[in-house]
Amino acid sequence: MQAQAVCRKATIEDAGTLADLIAGYAQKGIMLPRSKEVLQRQIDTFIVAEVDGEVVGCGSLCKLGTDLVEIRSLGISEGYKGLGIGSKLVDFLIEEARNQHITKVMALTYEVTFFQKNGFKIVDKEIFPEKVWKDCVHCAKQHACDEIAVLKMLN
Ligand SMILES: CC(C)(COP(=O)(O)OP(=O)(O)OC[C@H]1O[C@@H](n2cnc3c(N)ncnc32)[C@H](O)[C@@H]1OP(=O)(O)O)[C@@H](O)C(=O)NCCC(=O)NCCS
Numbered sequence: 001m002q003a004q005a006v007c008r009k010a011t012i013e014d015a016g017t018l019a020d021l022i023a024g025y026a027q028k029g030i031m032l033p034r035s036k037e038v039l040q041r042q043i044d045t046f047i048v049a050e051v052d053g054e055v056v057g058c059g060s061l062c063k064l065g066t067d068l069v070e071i072r073s074l075g076i077s078e079g080y081k082g083l084g085i086g087s088k089l090v091d092f093l094i095e096e097a098r099n100q101h102i103t104k105v106m107a108l109t110y111e112v113t114f115f116q117k118n119g120f121k122i123v124d125k126e127i128f129p130e131k132v133w134k135d136c137v138h139c140a141k142q143h144a145c146d147e148i149a150v151l152k153m154l155n
Pocket of ligand 1: 071073075076083084086088109110
């Protein structure tokens, strides 16, 4: 199954599918919701994973500073987890970061083991001044954030 998953940059036609995928995770409180309109505006920052032409996962890269990006909206559809597709998406996003000459890739997540297996280390959230938590105003948990910050240094 892993070999059949193909990662590619998202196109405007993917916005509706991405909105549905992300809405499912947002309802569970593990992702911030993104409307179709917002996704259309930010589509350049999104990638998708396809199996047999069907989108089964997504992820995005948000620039937080001159040398720092955040992996966001990373999710795999039920039935496709544990098949290496999430790791493939992370590899693709890291390649994108390298192409932009970025050396620090971070994420805020509950899926610490997954990120550790992909070479990330747990770090203190306070080390990221650039983030200024600009999206946190949209999050129900903004005053009680229990997500873990993870960081991968690229070289
Ligand atoms: C987290 C997520 C993206 C992982 O994607 P995936 O395709 O299932 O992960 P992979 O198959 O690439 O797993 C890679 C490794 O991480 C491990 N792993 C994945 N999810 C794990 C979990 N929840 N707990 C422990 N280990 C996990 C796998 O066992 C695998 O280990 P291995 O290399 O030793 O076999 C996916 O489970 C998901 O969509 N979760 C819900 C949304 C979410 O929380 N996203 C993170 C927001 S930052």
